[in-house]
Amino acid sequence: MDKLIIGGTELYSRLFIGTGKYSSNEILPKVIKSSKTQVVTVALRRVDLSNKEENILSFIDEDCILLPNTSGARTAEEAVRIARLARIVGCGNWIKIEIISDNKYLLPDNKETIKATKILANEGFVVLPYMNPDLMDSKRMVEVGAAAVMPLGAPIGSNRGIRTEEMIRILIDEIDVPIIVDAGIGKPSDAILAMEMGADAVLVNTALATAGDPILMGEAFCQAVDAGRKAYISKVGPKRINGEASSPLTGFLR
Amino acid sequence: MNFYQKVQEFDNFDFDKFFGNVTNERIESILMEDRMNEEDFLSLLSPNSEKYIEEMAQKAHNISLRHFGRTVLLYTPMYLSNFCVNKCLYCGYNIENKIRRKKLTLEEVEEEGKAIYEMGYRHILILTGESRKHNPVSYIKDCVGILKKYFSSIAIEIYPLEEYEYRELICCGVDSLTLYQEVYNEEVYKKVHVAGPKSNYRYRLDAPERAAKAKIHSISIGALLGLEDWRKEAFFTGIHGKYIEKNYPDVELTLSTPRIRPHAGSFEYVREVTDKNIVQAILAYKLFLHRAGINITTRERAEFRDNLIPSGVTKMSASVSTEVGGHSNKEKGEEQFKIDDNRSLYEVRNSIKFKGYNPILKDWESI
Numbered sequence: 314m315d316k317l318i319i320g321g322t323e324l325y326s327r328l329f330i331g332t333g334k335y336s337s338n339e340i341l342p343k344v345i346k347s348s349k350t351q352v353v354t355v356a357l358r359r360v361d362l363s364n365k366e367e368n369i370l371s372f373i374d375e376d377c378i379l380l381p382n383t384s385g386a387r388t389a390e391e392a393v394r395i396a397r398l399a400r401i402v403g404c405g406n407w408i409k410i411e412i413i414s415d416n417k418y419l420l421p422d423n424k425e426t427i428k429a430t431k432i433l434a435n436e437g438f439v440v441l442p443y444m445n446p447d448l449m450d451s452k453r454m455v456e457v458g459a460a461a462v463m464p465l466g467a468p469i470g471s472n473r474g475i476r477t478e479e480m481i482r483i484l485i486d487e488i489d490v491p492i493i494v495d496a497g498i499g500k501p502s503d504a505i506l507a508m509e510m511g512a513d514a515v516l517v518n519t520a521l522a523t524a525g526d527p528i529l530m531g532e533a534f535c536q537a538v539d540a541g542r543k544a545y546i547s548k549v550g551p552k553r554i555n556g557e558a559s560s561p562l563t564g565f566l567r
Numbered sequence: 568m569n570f571y572q573k574v575q576e577f578d579n580f581d582f583d584k585f586f587g588n589v590t591n592e593r594i595e596s597i598l599m600e601d602r603m604n605e606e607d608f609l610s611l612l613s614p615n616s617e618k619y620i621e622e623m624a625q626k627a628h629n630i631s632l633r634h635f636g637r638t639v640l641l642y643t644p645m646y647l648s649n650f651c652v653n654k655c656l657y658c659g660y661n662i663e664n665k666i667r668r669k670k671l672t673l674e675e676v677e678e679e680g681k682a683i684y685e686m687g688y689r690h691i692l693i694l695t696g697e698s699r700k701h702n703p704v705s706y707i708k709d710c711v712g713i714l715k716k717y718f719s720s721i722a723i724e725i726y727p728l729e730e731y732e733y734r735e736l737i738c739c740g741v742d743s744l745t746l747y748q749e750v751y752n753e754e755v756y757k758k759v760h761v762a763g764p765k766s767n768y769r770y771r772l773d774a775p776e777r778a779a780k781a782k783i784h785s786i787s788i789g790a791l792l793g794l795e796d797w798r799k800e801a802f803f804t805g806i807h808g809k810y811i812e813k814n815y816p817d818v819e820l821t822l823s824t825p826r827i828r829p830h831a832g833s834f835e836y837v838r839e840v841t842d843k844n845i846v847q848a849i850l851a852y853k854l855f856l857h858r859a860g861i862n863i864t865t866r867e868r869a870e871f872r873d874n875l876i877p878s879g880v881t882k883m884s885a886s887v888s889t890e891v892g893g894h895s896n897k898e899k900g901e902e903q904f905k906i907d908d909n910r911s912l913y914e915v916r917n918s919i920k921f922k923g924y925n926p927i928l929k930d931w932e933s934i
Binding site: 333334335336337338356357358359360361363364367385387391394395398414415416417419470471472519522523 | 632633634635636637638687689719784812816817818819820858920923924925927928929930931932934
């Protein structure tokens, strides 16, 4: 059976989605439904617990696993504080670590991320670090307790596709925890590529939130992730430089 | 190189000659690229680029969509005190203007804060005139202490401070700084800031950098358009933003395009800045600094503000009172300037929704 297990939880969907950038909160439950996602990430800093109408959490289906993220953290210390607060306010014990001190490219700081992963994994969190796809850093994250690693395909919000393809391939081959490609996935074909390569899941936000019809795009991503996964399992045939005739001329020699 | 040296580099630069040489081909080739340098940015501010305003808008819209999505953050200003020792020709708080002066007591700050919180706001901008005697840093700290109970984000728009003072305010709960240079042209600056501490051009120019060194989360800069040729002023605002972005990449940057408004006082001479000019400035900012937010205040008309949203506006103020105690008090201090969009939060939110955007009240909290 083809199962994805993270932090002891078995997931049937390999599509994770974000909650930022949507034109309204009301559209979110519909995208959750059409994309059949099971894991939804939320920036804790943006959650307004004092205002029910504004609270993004009240638009997320209770069956979904909430993946609060530490967006806005510039250091490990800040990320740890945000994660602890997320748990206190009832967001569960999954946490996506996002530590960025560069507002121009929004590239994650692997060194600080490793530090935060260690502390939070020790405190019993299911830690999913967002990271620059570096093999040694991924190993360090796994060593200190990451439940999965989330390498970027391209900078957040860039919709540029899987630009770090070769690095991610290496992680897929070498890292024993699930690889979730996060950031850069701009269209369903990018998601297919990631899944065909053998990524365990993808996280999509901007491409969904800013689509002309996010609900239909949710469906498209759902199918893309599914297609990519099936292609990976069924093993895509090898690439060849030359064409290969289906009825070879020298077939009689075999 | 510090930013003052950077500004000085342009002392003898012939902007008009540069603008005169910006050809259609040049603009078209800039618009084909994703990233642009200072020269490209200045070209987009040229009179000739006006012809390409729709192409610029389409590009700016796509950039903004990628980085900010369909969201607009709403906040409201709260005036703490209009005591001011400066003599600035364009401002209603000018020390020589005979206006009602008022400073909120801490009880009034609480009352005003509560009134704003109950409207639904979670982001607040607090303002004072420049008077260290009437509005010392200790007073601002006390106010922040009270407002922290109600607001997830507190921004300050006050006189420029020393780095250690910014650090103290950040410790108390301030996360954002709004500080407009007003005018980057040093000569004009000296002409309109006749007396008072604000007449120190350099001290104001370097203030955002001091706040960045003190590790503030976000900084909003801008020039008060209308005091000098807006094209040059927009250029300096943009390169100031670039300077901050390059040297302090952890700071979240916002650019604003305040246009001079009628006020109590005597300043007659204002250079015209049209709606089209404001749009061109906003679009050029967006194309030059992809990650910078754009703030559009109630100095502008409601309809104009709404129309600007898809071009990359990320922040708007609403239910604004520029009077001290204007949200709750009966005994108010006089306003700083007249506003042009008097809509309530409810009305502004509905207009944003009507444009297909999500009006949000909270996107930050110091944790």
